[in-house]
Amino acid sequence: MYAAVVHTFDSVPNYEIFDLLQPSGKNEVLVDVLAAGFHPRVRSQANGSHYTSTNQLPLIPGIDGVGRLPDGQLVYFVTPDKFLGTFAEKAVIDLRRSVPLTENANPINIAAAMNPAMSSWVALRRRIDFQPGQKLLVLGATGNSGQMAVQIAKLLGASQVIGAGRDPERLESLPALGADATVSLAGDPKEAANRLGQAASEVDVVIDYLWGKPAERAMLPILMKRSDRSRKLSWIQIGSIAGPTAAVPSVALRSANFQVLGSGQGSVTTAGYLAEFPALIDVITAGKLKVNASPVPLSEVGNVWRAPVKNGKRIVFVPTI
Structure with missing residues (x-):
């Protein structure tokens, strides 16, 4: 599969072929990634400065996204893995860290706004x-x-x-x-x-x-x-x-x-975050929050990684447009 891969913490990710990931736990499944937000939290993950960093390389950045399960169900998910994230064509997710989306949900807006x-x-x-x-x-x-x-x-x-x-x-x-x-x-x-x-x-x-x-x-x-x-x-x-x-x-x-x-990871449990996902997703899907999303092909990750973001837009990487 193609993915954005970080080889050193002082360089931008490289768009390249990466070995296809495989589920290993009973709650894990491989999803097609439709959209993944480029959040400030992702930058600190990719440069190793976030307090949850494991310093493990190579690393695929991305902490959440919208994907499609093998049965066709659309889901929003957060990844449990700190070094194999969502900036890829596919991602392994833990179903316990995902919530289903309706088909009328906009993957770009969900990926841009949730974090x-x-x-x-x-x-x-x-x-x-x-x-x-x-x-x-x-x-x-x-x-x-x-x-x-x-x-x-x-x-x-x-x-x-x-x-x-x-x-x-x-x-x-x-x-x-x-x-x-x-x-x-x-x-x-x-x-x-x-x-x-x-x-x-x-x-x-x-x-x-x-x-x-x-x-x-x-x-x-x-x-x-x-x-x-x-x-x-x-x-x-x-x-x-x-x-x-x-x-x-x-x-x-x-x-x-x-x-x-x-307020952040640790002060609020994973279960606490997950419990809030459905209500917030409903708010975003209903258009009650203004979302300034800008979809960008994942293949452009190296070009836009350090480029200034104009007008407060939230970049969302998508495998294909």
Whole structure:
């Protein structure tokens, strides 16, 4: 079969012939891959930097996809194997990590949306007791996952969603996705943190895709301006594109009802993720989330791997178009 293959962690995948994989467990089956999303999580998998990396090479990147079972059933699946993924014509999947799709489901949209949407969906439904009417800040709302988080927060009943990010064009697009207000993080970092404090002091939840210095600087300005510091603020750390560490001021934890927690593999069980798949798939299939998918032939993987992605599109690799 043809596949995208990583031979060294400092090089792009090569499109080449790879030995056809074979199922080995009683719940495994070989599927035809129809679409697989090119997520940031896949980049860290392919360069060996993700915390789940086994450093095993050669590696086929790709962590999820839409495929067709031998009996014709369409499924969305996540791969259990950390080094033989979904960027290939075929993939071995564990049926326990798959959910059936209806024939009217769009494989491209499902493959593009599930991973970025799942982060905030699971965070709000599995990590905290999120209630309709609560207010929410999305830190890093101009990325694909952040844009999904804005939409999902509204779908789940948030009374106010504030989107914060650096990209001015994407910030301008957030109200159309459901954002009630936006905050620019461009310019002087301290001034940006103060803007967040002014705009988001009354939120109940922060969905944080940035972490690092932006999160570190924003905590106290937000907390100190709250009208009631005893009202809980849950800060959910999901991504760390601005840095892997952030110093949490001790006074933030003592002077306010401030909860810092994470959401991701390990903090939520595999069973917990799987339980959320059907409802999220229904939302995507029903067209309730705006999906900016861009299908690309898998044979072009080497050419597009490091190319900038324009207009916030999510690349989806397909074996054939």
